[in-house]
Amino acid sequence: MTRTVYVNGEYLPEHEAKVSIFDRGFLMADGVYEVTSVLGGKLIDFEGHAKRLARSLSELDIRKPMEDAALLEIHRELVARNEIDEGMIYLQITRGAPGDRDFVFPPEETEPTVVLFTQSKPGLAESPAAKTGIKVISIPDIRWGRRDIKTVQLLYPSMGKMMAKAAGADDAWMVEQGAVTEGTSNNAYIVKGNTIITRQLSHEILHGITRAAVLRFAREAQMKVEERAFTIEEAQEADEAFITSASTFVMPVVEIDGAQVGQGRPGPVAHRLREIYIEESRKAAI
Ligand code: PMP
Numbered sequence: 069m070t071r072t073v074y075v076n077g078e079y080l081p082e083h084e085a086k087v088s089i090f091d092r093g094f095l096m097a098d099g100v101y102e103v104t105s106v107l108g109g110k111l112i113d114f115e116g117h118a119k120r121l122a123r124s125l126s127e128l129d130i131r132k133p134m135e136d137a138a139l140l141e142i143h144r145e146l147v148a149r150n151e152i153d154e155g156m157i158y159l160q161i162t163r164g165a166p167g168d169r170d171f172v173f174p175p176e177e178t179e180p181t182v183v184l185f186t187q188s189k190p191g192l193a194e195s196p197a198a199k200t201g202i203k204v205i206s207i208p209d210i211r212w213g214r215r216d217i218k219t220v221q222l223l224y225p226s227m228g229k230m231m232a233k234a235a236g237a238d239d240a241w242m243v244e245q246g247a248v249t250e251g252t253s254n255n256a257y258i259v260k261g262n263t264i265i266t267r268q269l270s271h272e273i274l275h276g277i278t279r280a281a282v283l284r285f286a287r288e289a290q291m292k293v294e295e296r297a298f299t300i301e302e303a304q305e306a307d308e309a310f311i312t313s314a315s316t317f318v319m320p321v322v323e324i325d326g327a328q329v330g331q332g333r334p335g336p337v338a339h340r341l342r343e344i345y346i347e348e349s350r351k352a353a354i
Contacts, residue, residue: 072149073185074142088165091181095169097221099162100124105314106152110353116277124218130163133180146186154192156315159184193346201322201334202238206300207231209242209249216271225252247297251311255279258298259308259337268295278312285344308335318342
């Protein structure tokens with residue numbers, strides 16, 4: 069089945085979808101994105117993603133091209149046309165294609181570029197990696213200072229994943245001034261006893277939609293939550309570690325820079341949070 073994608077008001081077979089070479093997303097990474105998961109053919113936390121998208125656009129003074137209801141309609145249409153049961157919807161909005169290259173923002177009337185496509189991932193909820201856990205390495209965080217804006221400027225995170233692969237690991241945690249900021253494409257956590265520790269919100273990290281949900285569920289399940297920075301050494305000595313993101317949900321981390329975390333197996337807290345997150349998300353999906 070040929071994938072149907074959405075580009076600037078049209079549903080097209082993927083090979084017919086085109087964006088201008090002058091698009092600011094292409095020339096300057098001048099765009100933002102969102103990834104929303106699909107379970108059972110329904111969208112997980114669409115409202116959270118739509119809110120963060122609006123904030124990213126507003127922080128960059130990119131015009132919001134349509135209302136949330138219209139965005140939701142496109143997400144649903146793509147899920148239906150591509151028969152997605154489990155997977156993701158990728159959405160990208162750029163400042164548009166003014167017809168030339170210039171550092172100055174284009175005129176007001178330039179239409180933002182809007183692209184959405186589906187990624188089918190059967191078995192997303194039953195990920196084998198969740199049963200064994202993943203290994204991470206640490207790398208310096210050399211990204212820009214507004215990581216709370218979800219821009220398509222993903223070169224360094226992409227390089228970080230490659231550094232992890234080269235080291236025989238699965239992902240990298242980024243470290244700034246001695247403390248972990250976040251993973252290349254996820255938020256980072258450690259567990260000590262009944263307490264979950266994750267970095268506080270600021271411009272230094274992306275405000276994960278999964279993070280917000282998982283912390284809410286953790287508090288509801290009487291776990292303690294501490295929002296503060298932690299070091300790699302503290303993480304290596306913790307009882308458990310894990311990451312969260314829209315596409316991995318809650319994923320246990322069992323090794324950090326070659327040191328085993330806890331028993332070197334996924335721990336009970338990460339396991340429980342993953343179960344709660346998937347169950348509650350399925351219930352609330354739209
Ligand atoms: N941090 C970074 C740097 C990310 O790229 C992502 C995923 N896009 C996250 C955290 C997790 O955010 P979310 O839970 O909204 O997917």
